[in-house]
Amino acid sequence: GNSVTQMEGPVTLSEEAFLTINCTYTATGYPSLFWYVQYPGEGLQLLLKATKADDKGSNKGFEATYRKETTSFHLEKGSVQVSDSAVYFCALETSGSRLTFGEGTQLTVNP
């Protein structure tokens, strides 16, 4: 079956620090990979996605590259802001299957 493993949290950084949140996956077939973000009191929002190997998804300064050889989709940002404080979920979906989420990583950015 499909599964997603995220690095254990929570993560606390100072403003302008570099961010990496690790995500690895197990899937049958060829998954599409996603990062969702959940701000306090809000629903999940799609942050970025990649649909095939070596694709790089990017949005709002965040990036993640689909690495088939290491089955990974790590989220990175060069300089985080206080407003980036949220819970980040890595997820995958294969055709005909359901969207499978990791457990989420709480990010807190301090000024």
Place this chain on the structure above:
Amino acid sequence: EAGVVQSPRYKIIEKKQPVAFWCNPISGHNTLYWYRQNLGQGPELLIRYENEEAVDDSQLPKDRFSAERLKGVDSTLKIQPAELGDSAVYLCASSLGGQGAIHEQYFGPGTRLTVT
């Protein structure tokens, strides 16, 4: 364009009581999903509709949970009777749909259920 609308946003009930959640998807989205998100975890799919047909309800606890999507638009998720372990956030999502294709899912703000 309006997003996915859910109500109520918060609900507190005593165990053994019934509860219902309502979802209005984005206009034109044929696929509707209900997820449950336990504290500190990622969402887990309960049921997926393609128009008015439930095409994936394998994770729905059918002894106490039921759902409907009449006319293929709005949907209601019901729990009867509620148990303490049902405390969670219930999320509704919608997408353009079409089996065999992967479409971006748009999530509502969720209903936070507390069972006491």
